[in-house]
Amino acid sequence: MRAPFLNLLLMASCAAASFAQAQTQGQAIAPAPQTAAISPDAIKQREQELEAARARQKAAEEAQAKLKAEIATLGQDRTQLNQQLIDTAANVRTVEAKIDEAEARLKTLNGREQQARSSLDSRRADIVEVLAALQRAGRRTPPALLVRPEDALQSLRTAMLLGAVVPELRGRAETIASELGELVALRKSIASERDQLAADRDKIRSDQTRLTALVDERQRQQASREKDLDAENSRAITLSKQVGDLQGLIAKMEQDLQSAAKAAEKAAEAAKQAEAKAAAAAASAKPGPAVFKDRSRTSPAILFASAKGLLPLPVNGNKIRDFGGSDGVGGVQKGISLATKPGSQVTTPCDGWVVYAGPFRSYGQLLILNAGGGYHVLIAGMERISVNIGQFVLTGEPVATMGSTSQVASILATNASQPVLYVEFRKDGTPIDPGPWWAANEGEKVRG
Structure with missing residues (x-):
């Protein structure tokens, strides 16, 4: 009875010793491809794949048509359109943050998996010694067999029950089993994270499609109200020069x-x-986020000066430069710089009117909002702006998207290859510290 159990341990240990090497070298050598006629089964399979592709394309077209009809209906109600714009943009930014977090967890898990593989690989001498002892104790030479880590772990657990038979090997078997168990758990965690990441990426594609349709409808309405919109935009670019x-x-x-x-x-x-409203309500409690709930408003919900501690950062990313710090060329930073992921969604941090939207010198694409009371908010570094001069935009409304590289001058960006959003607040023409305005829960890592 001893030999079968010992053979199991031997096979499991072989797998542990050669597992890392097998991952890089492959477990089988594929035969050389041969030129042959395509079989009827292969032709049938290709036809089925083609039909499946056509079905997916048709489903996508039908979904797009349904979405357009829905957006057209929403467009008849400005309040609903604004609500959908802000909610969908918030969903996009939430999923962006989830994807960033999942990628960070995957990076950590992959590193731990590599460490586990390296540990098993470094224990080859110990495993060989255990194998030699077991081979002497067995009645026959065990077969050479590669198995999955899960199989190796099960074999070890079975063989460890023979501790009374081979007590001197139990400690070593336990150590190898522990390492294999960790490797199995890590691989399951990695598979789960990858599945979730794929689901999140599918969702963000769907949300981005919806957001694009909503933005197009908003701009269509804006264009109908501004007949000379193109001429105005051209004149704005000319004036900016x-x-x-x-x-x-x-x-x-x-x-x-x-x-x-x-x-x-x-x-x-x-x-x-x-x-006037603020003076009448001076004795009331400090305003909170609820003041921004009215999506039908056509003017700022509150005075900009009263919005301290309420405004969300306009993009998901990491703050790389803060107000008052060095700008890298001997000057002082007049705003904040946020390093983002390519294609990130940019939303408005406050209510305001667009007074400029277009390229400007070293700022790349520049958006300027008049927030009232002598306050202006400048947002720069986007690849594409989706609002026009004269529009009133609400807090959290989508207004732009980031590109794949930095659009801001190098004095504002730490890494020229990474997209960087620059945000500046001004009061009566003078840059001011935007720090007091950001919501307390935002922190260095923007959550959106």
């Missing part, structure tokens, strides 16, 4: 450009109205 700094750009836009001037005028009027 005539000024040398951001303050000059803001002043030029709000003075010379019709839609930007209207936006500035509305911002001033809204600020006066908000000040």
Whole structure:
């Protein structure tokens, strides 16, 4: 009875000793390909694959048509459209964060798996010694067999029951079993993380498709309200080339450009109205996030100065430079810089009117919002902006997407190959520290 159990341990130990090597060398040598006629079964299989591809394409087209019809219906109700825009953008940013976290966990798990493989590989001498002892104790030479780590672990557990027969080997078997058990658990965790990551990527593709349709509908409505939109945008780009700094750009836009001037005028009027409301409600509690729930509003929910501690950061990423720090060329940073993933969704941190949207000097694509009360919010470094001058946008509304590389000048970016979003707050033309405005739960790692 001893020999079969000892053979199991021998096979399991062989697997443990050669497992790492088998992963890199492959477990079998594939025969050389041969040229042969395509069999009827192969032709049938290809036809089935083609039919399946056609079915998937048809399903995608039907889903797209249904989505367009749904968005068109939503477009008739501005409040619902705004709600869907903000909710879908929030979903995209949430899934972006989940994907980042899953990728980080996978990186850690892969590192631990490699360590487990290396540990087993380094124990070859010990395993060979155990094998030699077991081979002498057995009645016949065990077969050479490669098995999965799960099989090796089960064999070890079975063989360890023979501790009374071979007590001197029990300790070594326990150590090998522990390492194999860890490897099995790690591989299961990695498979689970990869499945979840694939599901999240499918979801974000679906959400991004929906978000694109929503943005297109929003811009279609905006274009119908602004008949001379293209001419206004062209004139804005021309004006931007005539000024040398951001303050000059803001002043030029709000003075010379019709839609930007209207936006500035509305911002001033809204600020006066908000000040009157704030004075009447001075004795009430400090405003909270609930003030932004009204999606039908056409002016800021509260005074920008009263929004401290309430505003979300506009993108998922890591803060690499803060206000007041070095800008890398001997100057002082006038805003914050956030390193992001390629294609990340950018949303508005506050309510406001768009007074500029387009390229500007070393900032790449630049978006300027008039938040009222003399406050302006500048967001730069995106690859594509999806709003137009004169639009009123709500907190959390999607306004742009990041590219695959840095669009901001090198003085604002730590790594030129990584997308970087630059955010600056200004009060009466002077840059101010945006720190007090960010929501307390945001921290260095933006959650969205």
